[in-house]
Amino acid sequence: MDPIPDFLSKPHDPQDPNPWRALYLDRSTPLPDEVKQAWLTDSSSSSRQYLLPFLRPLARLTIVLIQVVKTFLPRKWSHSGLLHRILVWGLKRFVSPQANWLILRHFHLGSQVLAFIAANSPTSVPTTPLTPMNLDELRDHTFVKHDLNLFNFVIRLNQALRDNHQEIGPPERVDFSMIQPVPLALEDMPQGPLNKVDLQSAIELFTPLYQLLLTDNDFWRAANSLQLDETIGIYAAKILQAPEHLILVNNGHPLVPMSTLRAGYRLVLHGLSTEMLHSLLHQMKQAQALQESAPVANEPLDPCSVDSQA
Template sequence: MAKKVSPYLQAISNDDSLPIEKVATQLWMTDLNNSFRWVLRPLLQLFFAILLHIVWFIKRLPFPQFSAHHFLQKTICWFCRYFVSPEANLLILRHFATESNILNFLSENTGHEHRVNLYPKTINDMLNSTFVDHDQELFDCFIKLGKSQAPISANQTPTECTWDSWQPINMDDFHIKRRSTQILDFETSHALFMCLFCFLLKKDEYRDAINGFNLDQSIAIRIGRIIDDPTLTELAYNKYPQYLVGPWNLGQRFLMHGFFTEHLYARLETIRLIQLEKSSADSA
């Protein structure tokens, strides 16, 4: 018997006010309807939030720093393979693709050569396209971009955007082997990962990783200038990158970062398809 969906969840699943692809909405709605989310998540989030702050404090004591990137990634992939729900795994894989596309679009349309090639299609692919690399690519992009205004023409319009590095997301390309043990929703899974990341990264690596979300506002400003849409900043929950934060409220900030990349990807993909259709019509 199918689970009854509440009126509110029906409302948000049909609300298209914010740009987001239907498949991403459906994955998230399925994740929200995960029964374990409403039972396990509050308990685990409380426990691991306390543990995270303890680990954060210990890592910042004057002890020798250490990291274990490969072990971290192997552990995450093992956990995803056996315990994280298929919907949550697909959302994780989509996030790699959405952010890679956004950073490549930004570089390509501001005259820079930096490109990101993190497009895992399976859980095993994430052993190479790692979460650590995902963060470093974001920082490298901003280091190499420089000033945001200079490369952008004042007369530039969305029809002048280039998409050579853009890789449209096709859900058929993702492959997740379903197992009966895959019961954990996206947020519960992230609660489990937080402490592991903090413990197995050096203190500055982890601090940079959890503050990288705040570059969402900068990305929105820069791409807004390219496509002449200053309202993109409204999509960014995480803002003001000069203000460094700790692990407090990390789960929500991480989730809002995921929504931001989905929204921005959908907005740009719509522009790309319109431009492609116009180009086809002009050449006909």
């Protein structure tokens, strides 16, 4: 796999500027270069250009048909174990290295963000981190657990705040200790001849399967967990006193459920929002460490203390 994508390796042509190069060089969004390069390499792939436009309407039509079929199935119809085995099989054999890397990173980043909010809240809230180190570890119902963790965290946090008559606000010193680099390497992802499917196409393809092999309640909850992006963003903004960083969080108002037909697209927004929030927290952690390690300027002597010593 060439580590340098075409939009960076080819020289800039002012008469035909590369849009992906422009997005990579742009620094208006807080993303590390390696993440932005992987994201744009995946987004500029032939799979996304030629496969996604055909796959997306077919996937949404399949969601509608499955909803009709499931009206005749038992309400408790669920095969989460089979779902995760199929997902892992598909990810390992068909999905691009960049997409697999971003998917695995997402569980680590989400766990760290929730731990950040819990540590800086005025009340103690337990978290259940998910840190899969390879695709095989996703078989342990990781996708479903991710949704459950998010809702359980919001419920536990706000119940504790209500019980103690407290509100989230800026702590005396923000704790960034849980914000760490993710120990996953892009080079370790499967790179077989068929690993070409981009992230958005893979999500659109897997969403109907997710609906088919889970109960309606589980699928609806998973789809609507994406609308908690604003909620998590508001928590972080209150802690950091930085509401301007919410501008790129746009999965919809949490009190207005959206159609599950757009779950695939919204899931991509969810992943990107998490990447940007984690990157922002990492930058602020570095700034805090730099400020605290800076030498303190010598303060002027108090004349009174000099006279008393004399």
